[in-house]
Amino acid sequence: MAAVTLSEVRKSYGGLEVVHGIDLEVKSGEFLVLVGPSGCGKSTLLRMIAGLEEITDGTIAIGERIVNDVPASQRNLSMVFQSYALYPHMSVRKNLAFGLTNLRMPRPEIERRVAEAAKILQIGELLERKPRQLSGGQKQRVAIGRAIVREPQLFLFDEPLSNLDAELRVQMRVELANLYNRLGTTMIYVTHDQVEAMTMATRIAVLSKGNIEQVGTPYELYNFPRNRFVATFIGSPKMNILEANAMGGAATVADFGTLPVVVPDGPISVGIRPEQVLIGRDGDLVAEGKVTLVEYLGSEIFVHLRLASGRDMLAKAANTAQHKIGDEVSVALRRESLHTFDANGLTAPRATTTA
Amino acid sequence: MADTTLVGAAPTHPTTAQIAAAIREERARRGKRAALLKHIFLIITSLVMIYPLIWMLASSLKPDNQIFGNLGLWPSELRWENYTAGWNAMAVSFTRFFLNSTFVTVLSVIGNVISCSFAAYAFARLEFSGKNIWFALMMMTLMIPYHVVLIPQYILFLKAGWVDSYLPLIVPRFLAGDAFFIFLMVQFFRQLPRDLDEAAMIDGCNPFKIYWAIILPLSVPAMATAAIFSFIWTWEDFLGPLVYLNDMRDYTVPLALRSFIAQDSVSAYGQLFAMSVLSIVPIVIFFIIFQRLIIRGIAMSGLK
Amino acid sequence: MNKFIRRNLAGYTFLLPWLIGFFALAVGPIVSSLYLSFTDYDAVAAPSWIGLENYEFMVKDRRFWKALSVTFSFVVISVPAKLVFALAVAMILDRGVRAIGWYRALFYLPSILGGSIAVAVLWRQLFENDGLVNTLLGVVGVDGPNWLSDPRYSLTTLIVLAVWQFGSPMLIFLAGLRAIPQELYEAAEIDAAGKFRRFFAITLPLLAPVIFFNLVLQMIEAFKSFSGAFVISGGKGAPLDSLLFFTVYLYNEAFSYFRMGYASALAWVLLLIIAVFTAVAFWTSKYWVHYENERS
Numbered sequence: 029m030a031a032v033t034l035s036e037v038r039k040s041y042g043g044l045e046v047v048h049g050i051d052l053e054v055k056s057g058e059f060l061v062l063v064g065p066s067g068c069g070k071s072t073l074l075r076m077i078a079g080l081e082e083i084t085d086g087t088i089a090i091g092e093r094i095v096n097d098v099p100a101s102q103r104n105l106s107m108v109f110q111s112y113a114l115y116p117h118m119s120v121r122k123n124l125a126f127g128l129t130n131l132r133m134p135r136p137e138i139e140r141r142v143a144e145a146a147k148i149l150q151i152g153e154l155l156e157r158k159p160r161q162l163s164g165g166q167k168q169r170v171a172i173g174r175a176i177v178r179e180p181q182l183f184l185f186d187e188p189l190s191n192l193d194a195e196l197r198v199q200m201r202v203e204l205a206n207l208y209n210r211l212g213t214t215m216i217y218v219t220h221d222q223v224e225a226m227t228m229a230t231r232i233a234v235l236s237k238g239n240i241e242q243v244g245t246p247y248e249l250y251n252f253p254r255n256r257f258v259a260t261f262i263g264s265p266k267m268n269i270l271e272a273n274a275m276g277g278a279a280t281v282a283d284f285g286t287l288p289v290v291v292p293d294g295p296i297s298v299g300i301r302p303e304q305v306l307i308g309r310d311g312d313l314v315a316e317g318k319v320t321l322v323e324y325l326g327s328e329i330f331v332h333l334r335l336a337s338g339r340d341m342l343a344k345a346a347n348t349a350q351h352k353i354g355d356e357v358s359v360a361l362r363r364e365s366l367h368t369f370d371a372n373g374l375t376a377p378r379a380t381t382t383a
Numbered sequence: 384m385a386d387t388t389l390v391g392a393a394p395t396h397p398t399t400a401q402i403a404a405a406i407r408e409e410r411a412r413r414g415k416r417a418a419l420l421k422h423i424f425l426i427i428t429s430l431v432m433i434y435p436l437i438w439m440l441a442s443s444l445k446p447d448n449q450i451f452g453n454l455g456l457w458p459s460e461l462r463w464e465n466y467t468a469g470w471n472a473m474a475v476s477f478t479r480f481f482l483n484s485t486f487v488t489v490l491s492v493i494g495n496v497i498s499c500s501f502a503a504y505a506f507a508r509l510e511f512s513g514k515n516i517w518f519a520l521m522m523m524t525l526m527i528p529y530h531v532v533l534i535p536q537y538i539l540f541l542k543a544g545w546v547d548s549y550l551p552l553i554v555p556r557f558l559a560g561d562a563f564f565i566f567l568m569v570q571f572f573r574q575l576p577r578d579l580d581e582a583a584m585i586d587g588c589n590p591f592k593i594y595w596a597i598i599l600p601l602s603v604p605a606m607a608t609a610a611i612f613s614f615i616w617t618w619e620d621f622l623g624p625l626v627y628l629n630d631m632r633d634y635t636v637p638l639a640l641r642s643f644i645a646q647d648s649v650s651a652y653g654q655l656f657a658m659s660v661l662s663i664v665p666i667v668i669f670f671i672i673f674q675r676l677i678i679r680g681i682a683m684s685g686l687k
Numbered sequence: 688m689n690k691f692i693r694r695n696l697a698g699y700t701f702l703l704p705w706l707i708g709f710f711a712l713a714v715g716p717i718v719s720s721l722y723l724s725f726t727d728y729d730a731v732a733a734p735s736w737i738g739l740e741n742y743e744f745m746v747k748d749r750r751f752w753k754a755l756s757v758t759f760s761f762v763v764i765s766v767p768a769k770l771v772f773a774l775a776v777a778m779i780l781d782r783g784v785r786a787i788g789w790y791r792a793l794f795y796l797p798s799i800l801g802g803s804i805a806v807a808v809l810w811r812q813l814f815e816n817d818g819l820v821n822t823l824l825g826v827v828g829v830d831g832p833n834w835l836s837d838p839r840y841s842l843t844t845l846i847v848l849a850v851w852q853f854g855s856p857m858l859i860f861l862a863g864l865r866a867i868p869q870e871l872y873e874a875a876e877i878d879a880a881g882k883f884r885r886f887f888a889i890t891l892p893l894l895a896p897v898i899f900f901n902l903v904l905q906m907i908e909a910f911k912s913f914s915g916a917f918v919i920s921g922g923k924g925a926p927l928d929s930l931l932f933f934t935v936y937l938y939n940e941a942f943s944y945f946r947m948g949y950a951s952a953l954a955w956v957l958l959l960i961i962a963v964f965t966a967v968a969f970w971t972s973k974y975w976v977h978y979e980n981e982r983s
Contacts, residue, residue: 418784418785421779421784422784422785424779425776425779425780425784425790428776428794429790429793429794432793432794432796432797432851433793433796435809435810435813435819435851436796436797436800436809438809438813438819439805439809442812450812451812451815451817451818451822498704498705498708499705501701501702501703501704501705502701502702502704502705504701505697505698505699505701505702505705506702509697509698509701510694510698511694511695511697511698511699511702512691512694512695514698517702517706520709521705521709524709524713526907526961526962526965527713527717527958528907528910528911528934528954528957528958528961529911530911530913530934530937530938530954530957531716531717531720531954531955531957531958532712532713532716532717532720533941533954534716534720534723534941534947534950534951534954535715535716535717535719535720535723535951536712536716537730537941537942538719538730538947539711539715539716541730555708555712557704558704558705558707558708558711558712559704559705559708560708560712565705589697590697590701591697594701615799616802618803619802619803619804621802621804621913621914621917622913622914622938625938625942626942636804637803637804637805637914638804640804640805640808641804641808641918643808644808644811644918645922652812655808656808656809656812659804659805659808659809660805662803662804662805663800663803663805663806666799666800666803667796667800670792670796670799674792677795677799678791678792678795678858681795681855681858681859
C-alpha cells in the first residue's frame with residue numbers, strides 16, 4: 029500500500045499542453061476515481077502514474093519514492109486496461125503468471141498466488157483456456173486477476189468496465205468494490221461515467237480540460253460542488269441551470285422572480301437538481317409552466333417542463349405522480365436547495381437570511 | 384392449434400450467423416440465372432488460364448515429335464525418360480542445382496524474416512527520434528528498381544571478392560533488403576492492440592522481451608506470409624544468380640533452365656519441359672498448402 | 688543525454704540491420720551509380736571522368752530510343768489491359784459466387800509462377816511457329832504469324848504473358864470491392880439506378896483509390912520486368928530489338944559489354960522515368976481519386 033503524490037504534473041505533446049500542472053494527493057489505501065468528460069486528460073494522468081507516458085514537468089511520487097524516471101515495471105503497480113489486454117496466445121494461467129515469471133519468482137510462489145487469485149475471482153475452472161474462449165465478464169476477471177497476483181502497492185484501472193454490457197457492468201462494480209474492501213490497497217480508477225465514480229470511490233477527482241476542478245468524497249461533490257462544471261457533471265439527470273442577473277445582492281431569475289444572493293453584480297446562474305424541482309406551489313420561488321414530455325422510469329418519473337419564458341426544466345417526481353403532456357403546472361423551488369454560481373462559474377456562498 | 388409451436392420444446396432460434404447465411408442463400412437463389420452465366424464465364428476463363436500449364440505438364444511426358452502442332456494433351460505413351468534424361472542432360476546434374484537453390488532460398492527466407500521483423504517492430508511499436516523520416520525513406524526504397532542499384536552492388540561485391548559465391552544473394556536478405564516485407568509486417572503489427580505492449584511493460588518486459596514474447600507469437604500469420612513470399616521470389620529469382628554466378632556448379636535452378644535452352648539441344652523439348660515442371664513443383668506445392676495465407680497477405684499489403 | 692540514449696536505444700537497435708542495408712545497398716549504390724554515370728568504366732580499370740558524354744551518347748543512341756519505345760509500348764498496353772481484366776473478373780467474383788476460393792486460387796496461380804524461368808520457357812514454346820497458339824488459331828482457320836521472329840508480333844507474346852498474370856491486381860480489387868458497403872448499392876437501387884449507373888456512380892468512384900494503387904504498382908512492375916523478356920528474346924532483345932526492354936538493354940551494356948558507366952547512366956534514366964510516372968500518377972490522382980474520409 030502506498031500513497032501517490034502528484035505535484036505540478038504537466039504533459040505536452042509537441043507544443044500542445046494537455047495536462048496543466050496537476051497537484052493531487054492520493055492517500056494510502058484510498059479508492060480514488062478520476063472522472064471527467066473525454067479529452068479531459070484523466071487517462072493521460074493515469075498513464076503517467078503507470079509510467080507508460082513520460083512526464084513533461086513536475087513530479088510523481090509513489091510512497092516516498094519519486095518515480096519520474098522509474099520504468100513502469102519497477103513501480104510496483106498493476107494496471108487493468110479498458111480492452112483487458114490479455115495476451116491472446118497464452119492460457120489464463122500463463123497470463124496470470126507472466127509478470128511473476130518476469131520477476132523470476134520461484135515456481136511454487138507463482139502457483140500459490142495464481143491459485144489464490146483464481147479463488148478470489150472464481151476463475152479456477154478457466155485457467156487452461158485461452159482469452160478468446162472467455163466471455164466479456166470472464167476476461168474482465170482475468171484482467172483483474174493478473175493485476176492482483178503481483179500483490180502491488182497500487183492498482184490502476186483505465187475505464188475497465190466500459191466494454192461490458194449494462195447488466196454486467198453493475199455486477200462488476202459491486203465485485204470491484206468488494207475486492208477493494210478485501211485488499212485495502214490504494215486504487216486509482218479512471219472513468220467517464222459519474223455513476224461509477226459515485227458508487228465506488230472513497231474520493232473523486234473531477235477533471236476538465238487538463239485541470240482538476242474539485243477533489244472530494246462523493247457526498248461533498250454532490251452537495252457542495254465547487255463550481256458549475258462539477259455541479260452539472262456530477263448527478264444524473266443533470267442539474268438544471270437557470271441564467272440570472274445579480275444586482276445589489278438580489279438576483280432576478282426569469283419566470284421565478286428574485287432571490288437574495290452573495291455575488292458581485294452581473295450575469296450569474298442558479299442551479300437546482302431535478303429531484304428538488306417541485307411540482308406545485310409549495311416553495312420559495314414559483315413559476316408557471318407546461319409539461320412537454322413525461323418519461324416513466326418505473327421507480328420515478330422525469331417530467332420535462334417548459335416555463336412561460338420558453339426555458340426548459342427537468343423535474344424528478346414520484347412514480348405515483350399523474351402528469352400528462354400539455355398539463356399546465358406550477359413549479360416550485362426551495363431556497364436552500366439552490367446553488368448559485370458567479371459570472372466565472374464559481375459557487376457563491378449561500379445567502380443566510382431571507383430577503 | 385395456432386400455438387402448436389409453443390407446446391413441447393420451443394424451436395431453437397437460429398444464431399445470427401445462421402440468419403446471415405440464410406439471407407445470403409436467399410439472395411443467391413434469386414440471381415440463379417445470372418449465377419449460371421457467371422460460372423460458365425469463370426470456368427472458361429480458368430481453363431484458358433490454366434491450359435498452358437497443363438500443356439507444359441503433358442508435353443513433359445510426350446515424345447519430342449508430339450509436342451508441337453498437336454492440341455491433344457494425352458501423350459500416346461508416357462515418356463518418363465524425359466525426366467530422368469533431363470535431370471542429367473547437362474554437365475552438372477539437376478541434383479546439384481536443386482541443392483543450390485534450396486541452400487540460397489532457405490537462408491534468404493531466414494534472413495528476410497528475422498531482419499524485416501526487426502525493422503517492422505521498430506517502425507510499428509517503438510518510439511525513437513527520426514522514425515517518420517526513416518519510415519518514409521524505407522517506403523521510397525520500394526520504388527527503386529533493382530537494376531539501378533545492381534551495377535554498384537556488383538562492383539561492391541566484386542571488390543569484396545564475393546562474386547561467384549552466394550554471399551551477394553544471401554547477405555542483403557539479412558539486412559532487411561526487401562522493404563515489401565517490412566511494410567507487410569508493419570501493417571500486421573499495427574493491428575495488434577498497443578495495450579498488450581503496455582500490459583507487458585507493466586509486467587516487467589523490456590522491448591526485446593515484448594518483441595519475443597508478445598509480438599512474434601501473435602504474428603505467426605504475417606511471418607508465415609513473408610516467409611512464403613520470400614521463398615517463392617527467391618526460388619524464382621533469375622537476375623541475381625545471372626549476374627553473380629558464373630560457374631555452372633553454382634547455378635540455381637532457373638539459371639540452369641535458361642542454360643538448358645541456350646545449349647541449343649533444341650530437339651530435347653520433352654526434357655526441357657520436364658525440368659521446367661520440376662522447377663516450379665516446390666512453388667506449386669507451397670501455393671496449394673498456403674493458398675489462404677498468400678491470398679490474405681496480398682489483400683493486406685498489396686504485394687506484387 | 689542519458690535520457691536521449693535510453694529513449695532511442697531500443698528503436699535503433701532493432702532498426703540496425705535495415706539501416707546498414709539501407710546505406711550499403713541502397714543509398715550508397717544510388718549515389719555511386721550517379722557518379723559512375725559520368726565516367727567510362729569497365730569494372731576493371733579505375734573509372735575515368737568523362738562528364739556528360741554518356742548522356743550525350745545516349746541521345747544519339749538508336750538502341751536507347753528503341754529500348755525506350757519498346758518498354759513504353761509494353762507499359763502502356765499491358766498495364767491497362769491487365770487492370771481492366773482484373774477488375775472485370777473481380778466484379779464477377781465479388782458477390783455470391785459459389786466456390787469463389789477455387790477461382791481465386793486458379794486465377795492467382797499464374798501471378799505466382801509468372802516470374803519464373805519455367806514459364807518464360809513455356810511461353811517461348813507456346814508461341815513457336817508450330818506452337819500451341821498457332822495450332823489453336825489453325826483450328827479456327829487463321830494462319831498465325833511467326834510470333835517470335837516477326838518483330839511486328841513479338842511484343843504481343845509478352846503482353847499476353849503480363850495480362851495472364853492479372854491475379855494479383857484482381858485480389859486487391861476484390862478486397863477493395865468488399866470494402867464498399869452493400870447499403871450504398873441498395874440505396875442506389877431504391878433511387879432507381881440501373882446496373883451501369885451503379886457501376887459508374889458507386890463502384891468506380893469508391894474504388895478509385897484501389898485502382899490508383901494498382902495502377903502505380905503495376906506500372907512500376909512493368910517498367911522493371913526483365914526475366915520474361917530476357918529469356919523469350921534470347922537474352923538480346925531479338926528479333927530486331929523488338930523485345931529490347933530497357934532492363935534487357937541495361938543488363939547487356941553492363942554485363943555483356945562491361946560498359947558500366949553507360950549502363951549506370953541508363954539506370955538513372957530508368958529511375959527518373961519511374962519516379963516521374965509515379966509522381967504524375969500521384970499528382971493527377973487528386974482529380975479522380977476519391978477518399979472516403981476526405982474533408983470537403
